[in-house]
Amino acid sequence: MTTITKVALGKNGPLVSKLGLGCMRMSPVWGGVARDESESIATIHAALDSGINFLNTGDFYGSGHNELLVGKAIKGRRDDAFISVKFGAIFYGSQWLGLDLRPIAIKNFINYSLVRLGIDTIDLYQPCRLDNSVPIEDVVGTIADLIKEGKVRHLGVSEITADQLRKAHSVHPVTALEIGYSLADRQIESDLLPTAKELGIGVVAFANTAEGLLTGDMKAPLPADAYQNHFSRFQGENLIKNLEKVEVLKQMAKDKGYTPTQLAIAWVNAQGDHILPLVSMNRKSRLEENMQAMGVTFTADEMNTLNTHFSPGAILGGTYLHR
Ligand SMILES: NC(=O)c1ccc[n+]([C@@H]2O[C@H](COP(=O)([O-])OP(=O)(O)OC[C@H]3O[C@@H](n4cnc5c(N)ncnc54)[C@H](OP(=O)(O)O)[C@@H]3O)[C@@H](O)[C@H]2O)c1
DSSP states (O other), X not given: OOOOOEEESSTTOOEEESSEEEOGGGSOSSSSOOOOHHHHHHHHHHHHHTXXXXXXXXXXXXXXXXXXXHHHHHTTOGGGOEEEEEEOEEEETTEEEEXXXXXXXXXXXXXXXXXXXXXXXXXXXXXXXXXXXXXXXXXXXXXXXXXXXXXXXXXXXESOOHHHHHHHHHHSOOOEEEEEOBTXXXXXXXXXXXXXXXXXXXXXXXXXXXXXXXXXOOOSSXXXXXXXXXXXXXXXXHHHHHHHHHHHHHHHHHHHTSOHHHHHHHHHHTTOTTEEEEEEOOSHHHHHHHHHGGGOOOOHHHHHHHHHHTOTTOSOSOOTTOO
């Protein structure tokens, strides 16, 4: 089995696995049913056994279901896991209602998270977004207080702008930025990535497969009940043209003896030592395939082909990442 190396998350940050396990899709976030619990827990255990310690959850993933699941999985092996939690999203069932980032709300959220996870301290705690309703100083200041109290180890942020990142970092050192990044979504390369690098902030990059577009498994049109239908990238002509683009990735994967998903993860991994791919895996069978991606290397020509073919904006239409 491939072993996963550990890297510092941000400048002088905690040691975490270079590949993170995204647990979100083990729970019904946007409706539907939870994945098979025993398979989900077996996947988390297999990840921990392989040296993947970075586990990502959110208090709103399945209204607490995801944290309860992760809590069950890490019971008795807390020291093997680095727990990253997002908060702030308010859902009614599977309906997104907005954000609540008030200090009073954050203090309430963390109590519930700690109980559901069955732990005393969250390793990385982060607002899932920021808005203008609460000053950044108050949001970050509240997490800084939780760090002083020992309920949190490190401050993270997610889905923010370069200016917001600078501001947050000036209030309290930010250890990690969680952000969508893939061959299909490279808009952060212009300012957010360079800012994170300059400030010594680790980048936890999710949606490496671009909602499944880069897996090579997608076919147009998508089934009527596919959630991706909400986004213009996956609709009509856009999807047809985008899938044609993916053919180059499929061919390169075939030539190199890998799967398109492996190359999509490997491309993100190759963007820097401070960039950590965070990948959703709900079944043990995905784990070994995605771990092998961390060993894939590209020649300069291959990298050039991918960067040119998937230049920023080459994939048509948006997703929730393009707000
Ligand atoms: N901060 C934020 O705003 C935010 C937003 C979204 C997600 N996240 C976090 O980031 C993690 C990853 O994000 P994501 O789920 O959107 O993106 P992702 O990792 O690209 O996963 C998307 C889909 O790719 C599929 N996949 C994974 N490995 C595969 C393989 N080897 N072959 C074929 N398909 C494969 C999975 O399908 P199956 O379901 O079929 O296994 C999954 O549903 C989440 O779990 C969550 O923890 C954060």
